[in-house]
Amino acid sequence: VIAGTLTNQVQIESALSAEQVEVRLTSDLKSPDAVKRVEAADLGITDALVGVAETGTVILVTERELDRLASALPPNHIVLLERGQMIGSMDEVAAFIGRSIQESNYTVSVITGPSSTADIEETLVRGVHGPHSLYVVIIG
């Protein structure tokens, strides 16, 4: 399942379809079973508004929940990030995203790793409710 505008620009959809991968765009999902289709995907591909160098963080800004769910439901998540959209530290985040999230009820997802837990005897386990693996592809 694919969400975001940057994903269109790099034409992932056509590339994956050529490889016989079943691809769905969240923007096309409008039927009542849309969530189930996102849930059934093995991989979610989304873009990020900005990356934070110091902490290896990517920040996703979404308006539709289906776009957010593309990064939350599937067991794998790939984030596309433009090289120019990089800032040094968390201190710069507020100034960077503050204005771009004002116009609407955007949800900001600050992601610094795959879903994980240490609730059982401090043992680190990946992939609790979200993806167990997270890849960031820097473009440009």
Added chain:
Amino acid sequence: MRSHTLILKSIMLRKSGRIHHDLLAKRVEEALSNQIQRRAVLTATRHVRRKSLEIYSKFSDSEKLLADSRRIKRESISNLRSNVARFISKAESNGITVYAARTKKDAVDYIVRVLTRTNAQTVVKTKSMTCEELELNQHLSDAGFTVIETDLGERILQMAGQKPSHLVAPAVHLTSSQVAAIFSKSLGVEVPGVAEEITKIARKTLRQVFLAADVGISGANLAIAEDGSVLIVTNEGNERLVTSLPAVYIAVIGIEKIVSSLSDALKLTQALCMSATAQRMTSYISIIKGPNDRTGISLPGERHETHVVLLDNGRSEIAEDEFFRQALYCLKCGSCLNVCPTYREVGGHVFGSTYTGPIGIPWTSFTSGYGAAAEFAPLCVSCGICKLACPEDINIPILIAKVKETIVKSEGQLPVNWFLSHYESFVRLMSRTAPISNRLLSNSTFRWLLEKTVGIDRRRRFPKFERKTFEGWHRKQKQRDGTDLVYFVDTYANLNNSEIGKATFSILTRCGYKVLLPPQRGSGMPAFLYGELPLLKETAEFNVNSLLPYARQGIPIVATEPTAAFCLRELYPELLRTEDSRTVAKNSYEMLGFLRDLWDKLPPKTELSRKFTGKVAYHTPCHTRALYTNFPGPALLREAGLQVEIPDFEGCCGIGGTYGYKKGLDGFDVSMAVGEELFDRIRDTKPEYVVTESSVCKIQIEQGLGLKVKHPLEILSEAFGLR
């Protein structure tokens, strides 16, 4: 208090406040006999604390980050009222329905109304201490709704029918095989005792629950006034599903969580992550602004309704209290739990109600009442390590002492607590009657009697009492003229071990000081431990008044007992809040730190190394930790030629001043259980003997370890050939 009436009065004191203590003793007994749980909690809390210190030191900006977070929290609470108003107006303009709940009942009723109106059946929840405060799950289940916890730790506890035992790691008290048993029983299938397998099963079963849920309820780590948004921190990512999949979402937030700006919120979040889970950032931080189907087209997987329940429940009143306000600075990071010596032994089901651990005592007092806090407040031994670990620098020990004071006022004092609050009078009596008192205190019949009547454990060894006091010895000394210096001697170096006083005297006179001993009382710390604050204040005022004329002239005041130095420098000014107490504090020093600065005035160091061989273990007492980041004792002994080993241990020896004197489960048993870890770490270093500057740590270590414990000043004065 006249000493001879002391014992009699404590025997005759009505057996007040005993009910809570008896219940507590029972629960402590169960916890201490649960070896599996003790090991689980100790291992986990130690692990997180260690990792958290590592992450602080790994990032160069963490000092600044923590300082910023302290400033931000202080500002947020001073502006609480306006932040609440700004948040409400902004959130409402985002389309969020905000409900300001004055009480727990108001909040619960509102949530039930929303659930009823939307015909909800199933609710998915994130971990939320604020919801725990409401006992929300119980209320919703009573009203006929099905509530499913989705945080793994919380889900385990829900299946087991237990409450969280830690603010951050709710199931910290359970092992993986216990968790597997809980899962197996609940699901009716065999679940292996491996965290990865358990997690897989949880993911699979909860995913179906998520997809079918009608309402999502979460807590929040912060709320942001400038854009009316809610910030939630997780690692599992369950919150991302709770807030997106159900059509209705409700956030339950304590009003103290509101900060002014996104920038402030992100700073606090980082401080929280580093302290709570020892991560620079957790996997997920979500900032949610409101419903996102405002286009009017109901797309699947879009939130239609977003509610924020802002809970007051005593918070705004606390925010106005000059003293208690600081409790609201709490980030719920759990650092104070991870270092608390008694919490680590008994766990959060004993040391806590909803809110667990040290900060749980004040938080319970204002969210659930003093009666609830009284059920576990006596477990605090006033070591003060929690304050040192708190990223927000909340003076948790003093808040706890204030809570204890209120409990004593309403429920009465335990005779043994009253007796030990007047410990100095007892010591003076024992000193005056030495050596008979020493013989009496080692007589088993007398000790049995003392245990039965007063409540002092017969197994606790008392230090020897001396008839010839340091005060008396000092009076006879003919000192040459020198630079004036005041010695605040405290009870131990005066009445139990005047050798320490004499060693101090010899070193200081050698450095050209004239040692003055103005009228003074013991530090009064025992009264602090039992919430006898009026008594402590009286002692503090006496000492401050007596020392003030010297402090005003800039004459240094030196204390050899770290607790006494801590009282002069930190506790008295915090308690009295007067200019006089601050003047005294500014001129007060702990002797070892004072000596470090005098080092060059002392005899040549080359003489020293020949006198000592062998290895010693150095235990740094809690109150020394409160005074320094760089402890002077070990460095001085190394200069003197000793091979000094530092046990791998950051914390309290367990005696807690006089706490470890109390009988059985009221003190002694817990005290020795806490001490075990330190004793093991000291044994690891295979020392000839142990060195510590605290008289009470000495008593505990000698009793628990059977090794000789020396005071660094005894060693140093010998090293300098001054004795």
